[in-house]
Amino acid sequence: MRELHDVIYVTALDDKGAVIAEIGAGASLVDDGSGLNSLLPSSIEVLADVRKAGKTVGSIQMRAEVGGVWHHYLTAFAYSGLLGLVLILVTSILARAHVARVVRPCARWLMSFWISGRDQT
Numbered sequence: 441m442r443e444l445h446d447v448i449y450v451t452a453l454d455d456k457g458a459v460i461a462e463i464g465a466g467a468s469l470v471d472d473g474s475g476l477n478s479l480l481p482s483s484i485e486v487l488a489d490v491r492k493a494g495k496t497v498g499s500i501q502m503r504a505e506v507g508g509v510w511h512h513y514l515t516a517f518a519y520s521g522l523l524g525l526v527l528i529l530v531t532s533i534l535a536r537a538h539v540a541r542v543v544r545p546c547a548r549w550l551m552s553f554w555i556s557g558r559d560q561t
Contacts, residue, residue, distance in 0.1 A: 444502075444504070445508060446504040446505050446506070446507075446508040446509065447464070447502055447503070447504045448464050448465050448483070448503055448504060448505055449462070449463070449464035449465055449501075449502070449503040450462065450463050450464055450500065450501070450502050450503075451463075451500070451501045452490075452498060452499075452500055452501075453498055453499045453500075453501060454497075454498045455496055455497055455498055457499075460498065464503070481506060482505065482506060482507070483503055483504060483505050483506060484503070484504050484506055485501065485502070485503045485504075486501070486502050486503075486504075487499055487500070487501045488500050488501075488502075
């Protein structure tokens, strides 16, 4: 459980559902699952069966806080957005330089036609 930083409670249950062992903070508030709490929960609870030779001999229940997961994903999203912004800026600077290389000679060429046409009138 030490390696699972967001897990706050773990319990082992026998095949009848009786608690064999538990560790962590077992108290939690229970809501009706409606409203904003169902969209953005503050904790996640998982129940997994423990099997021996194909027969269910018990289960493990784990409860974890999602604050660390939210922080991880929001940080990754911010870094991705920052990287995207940097790439867009670099691309626009390089595109401006390349367009200027093409347009500058064309502008000189057009300017020479305009000047020669103006001198003839």
